[in-house]
Amino acid sequence: MPDPRMLLQDKPESRVLLLGNEAIARGVLEAGIGVVTTYPGTPASEIGDSISAIAAEAGLYMEYSTNEIVAVEVAAGTANSGVRTLTAMKHVGLNVAADAVMTLAYIGVKGGYVIVTADDPECYSSQNEQDTRFYTLLSNLPCLEPSNPQEAKDMTISAIEISERLELPVLLRPTTRVSHTRGPVTYGKLTKPNLKGKFIKDVRRMVMVPANARPMHIKLLEKLRSAKEISETSSYNKVVREGNSELGIISSSSAYNYAVEAAELLGLDASILKLGMTHPLPEKMIKRFLGNHEKIVIVEELEPYLEMQVKVIAKDHALNVKIFGKMNELYFPRKGELSTRTVTKGLAEITGKESPINFKKIDDEYADITKDLPSRPPILCAGCPHRASFYVIKKTTGEKAICTTDIGCYALGIAPPLKVGDILICMGASIGTAQGISKVTGKNTVAIIGDSTFFHAAIPGLVNAVYNNHKVTLAVLDNLTTAMTGSQPHPGTGVTGMGNPSAKILIEKVAEGCGVKYVEVVDPFNIKEATMILEKALHHPGPSVVVFRAPCALMEARQKRRTGIKIVPCKVTDKCTNCMVCIKLLGCPALIVKDEEVTITETLCTGCGLCVSVCPYKAIECKRNG
Amino acid sequence: MKEFNIVLAGVGGQGILLAAEILGTAALKEGLNVRVSEIHGMAQRGGSVTSNIRMGERVLAPTILEGTADILLGFEPIETLRNLRFASEKTVVLMNNEPAPPLGLITKMISYPSSGEITKKIRFFTKNIVVMEAAELAKEAGSILTRNVVLIGGLAATEKAPVKIESLKDAIRELVPEKYLAVNMKAFELGYESVQRKTKLWSS
Numbered sequence: 001m002p003d004p005r006m007l008l009q010d011k012p013e014s015r016v017l018l019l020g021n022e023a024i025a026r027g028v029l030e031a032g033i034g035v036v037t038t039y040p041g042t043p044a045s046e047i048g049d050s051i052s053a054i055a056a057e058a059g060l061y062m063e064y065s066t067n068e069i070v071a072v073e074v075a076a077g078t079a080n081s082g083v084r085t086l087t088a089m090k091h092v093g094l095n096v097a098a099d100a101v102m103t104l105a106y107i108g109v110k111g112g113y114v115i116v117t118a119d120d121p122e123c124y125s126s127q128n129e130q131d132t133r134f135y136t137l138l139s140n141l142p143c144l145e146p147s148n149p150q151e152a153k154d155m156t157i158s159a160i161e162i163s164e165r166l167e168l169p170v171l172l173r174p175t176t177r178v179s180h181t182r183g184p185v186t187y188g189k190l191t192k193p194n195l196k197g198k199f200i201k202d203v204r205r206m207v208m209v210p211a212n213a214r215p216m217h218i219k220l221l222e223k224l225r226s227a228k229e230i231s232e233t234s235s236y237n238k239v240v241r242e243g244n245s246e247l248g249i250i251s252s253s254s255a256y257n258y259a260v261e262a263a264e265l266l267g268l269d270a271s272i273l274k275l276g277m278t279h280p281l282p283e284k285m286i287k288r289f290l291g292n293h294e295k296i297v298i299v300e301e302l303e304p305y306l307e308m309q310v311k312v313i314a315k316d317h318a319l320n321v322k323i324f325g326k327m328n329e330l331y332f333p334r335k336g337e338l339s340t341r342t343v344t345k346g347l348a349e350i351t352g353k354e355s356p357i358n359f360k361k362i363d364d365e366y367a368d369i370t371k372d373l374p375s376r377p378p379i380l381c382a383g384c385p386h387r388a389s390f391y392v393i394k395k396t397t398g399e400k401a402i403c404t405t406d407i408g409c410y411a412l413g414i415a416p417p418l419k420v421g422d423i424l425i426c427m428g429a430s431i432g433t434a435q436g437i438s439k440v441t442g443k444n445t446v447a448i449i450g451d452s453t454f455f456h457a458a459i460p461g462l463v464n465a466v467y468n469n470h471k472v473t474l475a476v477l478d479n480l481t482t483a484m485t486g487s488q489p490h491p492g493t494g495v496t497g498m499g500n501p502s503a504k505i506l507i508e509k510v511a512e513g514c515g516v517k518y519v520e521v522v523d524p525f526n527i528k529e530a531t532m533i534l535e536k537a538l539h540h541p542g543p544s545v546v547v548f549r550a551p552c553a554l555m556e557a558r559q560k561r562r563t564g565i566k567i568v569p570c571k572v573t574d575k576c577t578n579c580m581v582c583i584k585l586l587g588c589p590a591l592i593v594k595d596e597e598v599t600i601t602e603t604l605c606t607g608c609g610l611c612v613s614v615c616p617y618k619a620i621e622c623k624r625n626g
Numbered sequence: 627m628k629e630f631n632i633v634l635a636g637v638g639g640q641g642i643l644l645a646a647e648i649l650g651t652a653a654l655k656e657g658l659n660v661r662v663s664e665i666h667g668m669a670q671r672g673g674s675v676t677s678n679i680r681m682g683e684r685v686l687a688p689t690i691l692e693g694t695a696d697i698l699l700g701f702e703p704i705e706t707l708r709n710l711r712f713a714s715e716k717t718v719v720l721m722n723n724e725p726a727p728p729l730g731l732i733t734k735m736i737s738y739p740s741s742g743e744i745t746k747k748i749r750f751f752t753k754n755i756v757v758m759e760a761a762e763l764a765k766e767a768g769s770i771l772t773r774n775v776v777l778i779g780g781l782a783a784t785e786k787a788p789v790k791i792e793s794l795k796d797a798i799r800e801l802v803p804e805k806y807l808a809v810n811m812k813a814f815e816l817g818y819e820s821v822q823r824k825t826k827l828w829s830s
Binding site for chain 2: 042124254256370373376377381412417484536584587589593603
């Protein structure tokens with residue numbers, strides 16, 4: 001969708017092709033949500049981004065919060081002042097926000113509040129594939145799971161309604177294949193957002209000291225019982241197909257789509273119970289469904305969340321039914337995303353039917369054809385300043401230093417030929433992990449982190465380094481944007497999610513303020529100077545910070561295109577001996593070998609000049625480097 | 627139409643997401659149900675990128691089952707091969723002949739497979755292959771960045787095209803910013819004509 005203003009059209013009943021995340025943004029407008037807070041993260045980013053583009057025009061407030069827990073805390077304030085609010089994040093963001101979410105569940109909300117947390121089965125763009133649905137059992141919050149963009153929109157509105165009815169936050173859990181699938185969405189009516197709130201003081205409800213938390217926990221359990229009644233009658237929980245056999249299928253989310261198509265492919269005359277509200281589960285409805293069938297197959301992605309609870313229901317009601325799922329890991333995988341194929345395979349094994357498609361034949365032929373096909377993992381873009389930073393880090397520290405890395409484009413530094421990055425856990429972990437490694441190994445330790453990630457989660461770690469005097473170097477790869485998730489602004493960019501100017505918070509000033517004694521800012525493309533400064537930082541007796549600052553190549557190219565500035569690519573001259581040093585050191589996608597000669601792909605080269613710096617024969621020319 | 631499946635395969639940065647959106651929008655204009663699956667984020671950075679477009683009354687799943695693609699639109703030869711498991715003898719493979727050598731090949735100094743080798747491999751799955759010079763045509767249209775629309779034009783000229791030319795053009799008008807519209811329409815025409823010429827040669 002080139003123009004997010006399409007989301008603002010007040011044309012009920014019109015059918016528009018929307019990404020799941022855009023559909024959630026439309027849901028925000030139809031539900032009259034007044035405040036949206038978010039921290040970008042794939043596969044959730046386009047929810048906040050769509051809203052950011054239209055917030056001012058739509059008359060609502062949105063912000064890119066510093067991190068997910070701040071996003072939830074801001075929302076706790078607005079929703080408890082009676083304003084409808086939504087927070088969007090990726091699955092691992094909920095780990096960051098969990099402390100606030102767990103206790104906000106006790107306090108509850110006054111205005112409807114939806115927490116969207118998008119799971120990423122198959123780890124397309126994530127460090128793990130945790131199943132967020134277990135947070136519903138931990139927090140007791142209700143949960144809706146859409147299976148397509150239309151439901152993503154409708155459920156956003158329903159989540160607000162349920163939230164207001166129960167005075168409880170509601171989780172909305174899309175997955176990558178819902179968030180990043182386009183499908184037709186029928187618009188409903190727009191509702192004017194209300195941004196004006198009123199905070200009514202109520203210490204016993206709002207202040208969670210032990211004496212108040214105990215009764216509020218009881219209250220939460222009462223709300224959970226009411227939520228169960230809602231779940232029993234929810235239109236999102238229903239038998240969508242009545243079959244004439246002993247077989248019943250229970251499914252939710254995108255897995256439901258695969259289950260229906262797989263059952264059709266196998267010609268199974270099964271009943272299908274589709275669950276859209278998956279916490280709390282509709283126990284009576286499930287009990288009836290179990291009672292009407294002899295065999296039940298549960299099709300769900302990632303963990304056996306439904307299966308465990310359905311088995312409990314079967315046991316509690318002493319039902320004589322055989323339940324097949326993934327707990328025994330025989331029929332469906334407990335990792336990765338599902339597909340029509342994996343579900344077909346599982347259903348075929350359970351029912352003894354044969355798949356009409358001979359997958360084995362396809363696999364064998366495919367394996368034969370593609371056995372020598374080179375892989376193409378994601379890599380740093382041509383002109384990416386991180387490549388220069390990594391080159392400097394590697395050149396200065398050699399292979400001996402330990403480099404802890406972090407969440408962002410720079411995680412791609414592990415790819416050959418750069419190969420920088422020895423451990424990666426989660427947002428902000430680089431700086432903490434570095435301190436532990438440095439403490440017990442005594443080795444040079446460099447923590448690598450990006451600018452947005454620095455603000456998100458590195459500051460407490462940096463304070464720890466100063467406080468406990470850990471000898472580590474923090475290399476902040478500052479490309480002036482949140483690049484990996486689509487170039488969102490952050491506290492260092494001087495722009496807000498509303499598009500308003502704001503104070504630029506400088507990373508070097510933050511570091512100085514935290515008490516770091518050695519803080520320098522360098523241009524990573526100035527290899528000589530950057531190397532010298534990093535060298536000094538490594539010799540500094542306490543913690544040190546070097547900010548490698550240069551704009552993201554994609555962002556710069558976009559700006560140049562917009563302003564009509566011509567990008568002048570570098571050129572290989574006849575001084576080139578084809579020694580391959582540039583290719584072997586940098587791994588830039590613009591440098592290729594064509595007819596056994598090093599060539600620069602003009603359409604990819606941004607003219608950054610990094611290859612000029614490493615060429616031993618001065619055989620590459622670049623305008624930037626004169 | 628019960629079900630029509632298109633696989634787009636290429637490399638991050640080639641405009642696959644826009645191409646997928648154009649196809650999906652065109653299908654919606656014709657009243658079809660649609661699912662377009664995309665990959666965003668880390669996977670996009672110069673890596674293999676695919677998108678699946680499914681249209682038809684009852685499509686639910688966002689991804690395509692192996693062996694059921696009606697069209698495989700390859701933006702890059704190696705990536706076309708990588709997605710052959712979705713093809714069958716009924717599939718039309720429409721492929722851009724512009725190689726983007728993976729880094730692994732370059733650093734190991736292995737040469738890119740020849741066009742003959744590539745078509746031989748595709749032929750193992752299907753005989754319906756159209757090779758397009760999308761990069762040259764895009765440059766002729768005015769910008770290399772329109773190679774995606776050149777390929778859409780090519781798709782429109784095949785017998786298997788699931789939607790009308792006008793629907794595709796309308797979708798392009800809707801989705802491409804005004805500033806770049808003329809170049810993209812030209813790219814569409816060039817792609818269309820080129821495939822029309824090729825398939826005429828075939829049948830004659």
